[in-house]
Amino acid sequence: MTIIELLEGPLWTASLTIFAVLAIWRLGAILLSGRRRVEARPAGSPSAGAIRLIFGHFIPQKPFRRNGKVWFVTLAGYAFHLGLFAVLFFAAPHITFIHDNLIGLEWAALPRWGFIIAAEFAFIGLLALWIRRFVDPVVRLISRTDDHIVAGLTFLVMLSGCMALAQTVEVLRAIHLGLVEIWLIYFPFSSMMHTFTWPLSRGFTGARAGRRGTRM
Amino acid sequence: MLPYRKKHYTKINELMGITGLPAVRICLMALVAFTILFMSSFPVAAQVSAPDAPYDLGPLGTRGTQSISEMWRDIRHGQGGLVTIDRLESNVLINANGTWWSQLRDKDGALIKYGSILLASILTAVAVYFVVKGQITIDGGRSGRLIPRFSIAQRVVHWTMACVFLLLAFTGLVILFGRPFLIPLLGPKAFGILASAVMQTHNLFGPIFAVSLIALFFSFVRGNFPTWSDLRWLLKGGGLLGGHASAGRYNAGEKTWFWVAVIAGVLISGSGFMLLFPDVIGVRDLLQNAELVHGIAALGFVGFAIGHIYLGTIGTEGTLEGMTTGNVDESWIGTHHDLWLAEIEAKHQGDVK
Numbered sequence: 001m002t003i004i005e006l007l008e009g010p011l012w013t014a015s016l017t018i019f020a021v022l023a024i025w026r027l028g029a030i031l032l033s034g035r036r037r038v039e040a041r042p043a044g045s046p047s048a049g050a051i052r053l054i055f056g057h058f059i060p061q062k063p064f065r066r067n068g069k070v071w072f073v074t075l076a077g078y079a080f081h082l083g084l085f086a087v088l089f090f091a092a093p094h095i096t097f098i099h100d101n102l103i104g105l106e107w108a109a110l111p112r113w114g115f116i117i118a119a120e121f122a123f124i125g126l127l128a129l130w131i132r133r134f135v136d137p138v139v140r141l142i143s144r145t146d147d148h149i150v151a152g153l154t155f156l157v158m159l160s161g162c163m164a165l166a167q168t169v170e171v172l173r174a175i176h177l178g179l180v181e182i183w184l185i186y187f188p189f190s191s192m193m194h195t196f197t198w199p200l201s202r203g204f205t206g207a208r209a210g211r212r213g214t215r216m
Numbered sequence: 217m218l219p220y221r222k223k224h225y226t227k228i229n230e231l232m233g234i235t236g237l238p239a240v241r242i243c244l245m246a247l248v249a250f251t252i253l254f255m256s257s258f259p260v261a262a263q264v265s266a267p268d269a270p271y272d273l274g275p276l277g278t279r280g281t282q283s284i285s286e287m288w289r290d291i292r293h294g295q296g297g298l299v300t301i302d303r304l305e306s307n308v309l310i311n312a313n314g315t316w317w318s319q320l321r322d323k324d325g326a327l328i329k330y331g332s333i334l335l336a337s338i339l340t341a342v343a344v345y346f347v348v349k350g351q352i353t354i355d356g357g358r359s360g361r362l363i364p365r366f367s368i369a370q371r372v373v374h375w376t377m378a379c380v381f382l383l384l385a386f387t388g389l390v391i392l393f394g395r396p397f398l399i400p401l402l403g404p405k406a407f408g409i410l411a412s413a414v415m416q417t418h419n420l421f422g423p424i425f426a427v428s429l430i431a432l433f434f435s436f437v438r439g440n441f442p443t444w445s446d447l448r449w450l451l452k453g454g455g456l457l458g459g460h461a462s463a464g465r466y467n468a469g470e471k472t473w474f475w476v477a478v479i480a481g482v483l484i485s486g487s488g489f490m491l492l493f494p495d496v497i498g499v500r501d502l503l504q505n506a507e508l509v510h511g512i513a514a515l516g517f518v519g520f521a522i523g524h525i526y527l528g529t530i531g532t533e534g535t536l537e538g539m540t541t542g543n544v545d546e547s548w549i550g551t552h553h554d555l556w557l558a559e560i561e562a563k564h565q566g567d568v569k
Binding site (some may be wrong): 071072085117119120124127128131132134135136137157163164165166169179 | 368410413424
């Protein structure tokens with residue numbers, strides 16, 4: 001068995017299983033943890049508050065809009081997340097891989113120029129956000145080792161992917177796939193879980209504010 | 217499937233009044249022959265409808281047409297012909313103007329030779345200076361009082377640019393010097409893999425460099441315009457060889473680096489975009505010049521960057537923290553930017569009054 005066969009076969013299955021089982025475990029633990037019953041009469045609608053916060057916080061908040069010192073945080077955040085989403089789900093090699101190895105479904109891929117632009121946005125956004133963790137004294141203080149591992153690993157996955165863009169060198173594809181598998185295994189243990197938990201945290205905070213009759 | 221095919225063939229043959237499989241083959245061959253004849257008529261038609269040759273045919277040969285030697289001489293010198301393909305330069309068989317460029321870009325050519333000498337000289341000069349002079353220390357030691365020098369936005373822009381630049385410099389140097397220096401070390405197969413990886417990375421990060429350059433320009437342009445005090449600073453050699461050279465918020469060396477980075481960055485980005493989209497430009501001479509400009513400007517950028525990295529890190533005490541924490545020691549300002557310190561003190565006294 002060659003390295004690429006190992007990476008595409010047993011290692012891919014193992015990493016994907018670890019990712020799926022542990023991510024579901026963590027989500028289940030959050031959902032089943034329960035919460036203290038609030039006896040006070042609600043002053044507003046918790047559901048409306050939750051929905052308002054879940055969707056309303058896609059729009060940049062006032063403190064970020066008004067503060068020129070951190071203007072780039074909002075821009076970089078959008079650039080990175082939208083770019084990564086587009087690269088992850090609309091790059092032609094990824095769609096082929098998902099079709100062949102995961103769900104057997106395929107959809108329209110981005111044209112090459114669209115993929116390049118999305119990747120550029122993702123890279124510049126990630127770099128700016130990661131560098132901010134080092135140079136902003138407050139963000140540096142609240143950044144954990146995990147945050148740096150997540151940023152570094154994601155950067156390496158993206159970099160190795162861009163190195164393998166020619167799709168002619170198997171070694172480069174193997175490096176990318178190997179890093180993706182490490183990334184998948186680390187995912188459930190890390191702050192990358194916010195990919196799935198953000199609606200829960202926003203929804204909970206929004207519902208609590210809604211119940212009190214306040215807005216966030 | 218086979219019985220159906222046989223039956224189908226038989227039906228066609230019966231209709232045409234011929235029997236057996238070879239008959240079908242004959243029909244197909246006739247069809248192919250007709251298609252070839254039909255297609256081959258297009259170039260003839262194009263030549264008939266094409267305008268007169270825009271160039272002198274030269275002396276005629278014994279058959280009344282252009283002689284073979286003259287024709288090849290024209291081709292050898294890049295003379296265009298008449299073709300049916302409607303693409304830029306597709307009528308040129310041999311690009312004669314590319315010879316100088318090939319020689320220049322060759323692994324034994326001037327670009328590699330002088331480029332490597334330049335970078336090696338700069339690295340040696342920096343190393344020798346550090347060994348001889350050591351680190352430039354803060355006069356009188358640190359005061360412990362910190363003064364803000366760079367904002368968070370400026371630092372994020374600087375380090376983003378730095379990361380992208382380092383990645384592009386590494387990949388660019390592998391592309392430029394890989395053949396003469398790395399193939400003997402790694403072997404052709406491993407270098408092929410590395411070359412493919414660095415080429416893709418270089419192409420992808422190029423546009424990010426251009427965006428970072430714009431951000432860098434607007435973040436740092438304020439205070440980087442030359443003043444008369446810069447001339448005095450330059451005449452004193454920036455204090456590198458001894459003595460004190462007064463400077464404002466940015467000294468002449470920093471200003472020079474800023475403008476070199478901007479100008480070289482614009483040249484690198486502009487030529488880089490041409491090389492990224494060769495089909496858009498299409499003119500080979502322009503692309504060759506673009507690659508030359510790209511290489512020379514990049515070598516200049518890398519050369520200045522070596523000096524900048526040295527002076528910003530181990531070369532000068534207390535400089536790096538300005539770009540990491542955003543603050544510098546008051547004594548550091550007094551040592552390297554005394555005119556700026558005087559401005560700060562004057563402003564502070566004005567505020568107190």
